[in-house]
Amino acid sequence: MRRKRRIDWPHAHVLVTGGSQGIGAAVARAAAARGATVSILARGEELLRATAEPMGANWAVADVTDPAGLSRAVEQLEARSGPCDVLVACVGTALPGRFLEVPVEEFESQMRLNYLGAVHAARAVLPGMVARGRGTVVLTSSTAGLIGVVGYSGYAPTKAAVHELAHCLRYEVQPAGVTVAVLYPPDTDTPGLAVENTRKPPETVAVSGAVAPVSADKVAAAVLKGIEQGRHHISVDPLTRVLVRAGGIAEPLLRPFLARTIRRSLGTPG
């Protein structure tokens, strides 16, 4: 969905969870390069500091699985740099393996981090965005959230959940002027991918080989462009682009009907 919508980067406060390395750090750097005020959040202070300083970003230590601590950190960063205009929620991990070989704790921890971590980040910024009537939230899914990839039975459903969350949430916040976008990266060269690759079953390596890894900077460029254009789906490679469209054929057609039904039920004009 393309929508005319300009973002004034030099006046924007961009907040990135998982911004100390990988895709999050690349997004933070790209936003800083356009003159945005940037804040990054992660758990490790040393890496946060080392990543933030060269780009002139602010940082705060926070664990996205702790909603209260995360909200406090976001409040601190907003007190320092102004209300958050753009949230890019980048925290996530992939623990690949065969279904019966992945310990049940890893199914739980991936859902807590990848899905609930995105929920908590969105909940930390949305009240302010809705009150101000503007803002963009970018949640990170994956190509693997759109198509079944062998070896990702513990991971892919967390990314499909992020995708679905965005679809539900949009109906609530878009009337208030807030955009919800989903990022679908393919394999991306990051420290996280290097760790993940040490435990990928060979069949996962084989299937994933259909799409060569891209650079985190390429993903970041797509994110900024997607935000500028008010897009709902942000992808970088052609396969994922097809999957986003193919999977979403009915949704855009039904959206006007659903939005109208929602407005009527709430007694909102229009």
Ligand SMILES: NC(=O)C1=CN([C@@H]2O[C@H](COP(=O)(O)OP(=O)(O)OC[C@H]3O[C@@H](n4cnc5c(N)ncnc54)[C@H](OP(=O)(O)O)[C@@H]3O)[C@@H](O)[C@H]2O)C=CC1
């Ligand atoms: N790389 C890839 O191939 C792909 C990645 N993705 C998704 O993109 C996102 C980024 O991936 P990538 O750049 O590879 O990730 P990395 O593992 O390279 O970086 C993860 C970042 O998140 C932070 N982080 C981890 N756990 C927490 C936590 N509990 N609370 C706060 N911050 C945390 C890390 O810092 P610290 O550990 O100090 O907290 C780090 O800054 C993830 O959601 C991933 O699933 C999607 C498709 C492909």
Ligand SMILES: CCCCCCCCCCCCCCCC(=O)[C@@H](N)CO
């Ligand atoms: C020509 C048509 C062929 C179709 C074949 C389908 C191939 C699917 C490739 C899936 C790649 C999965 C990327 C997941 C990345 C990810 O999320 C992790 N790296 C997370 O860190």
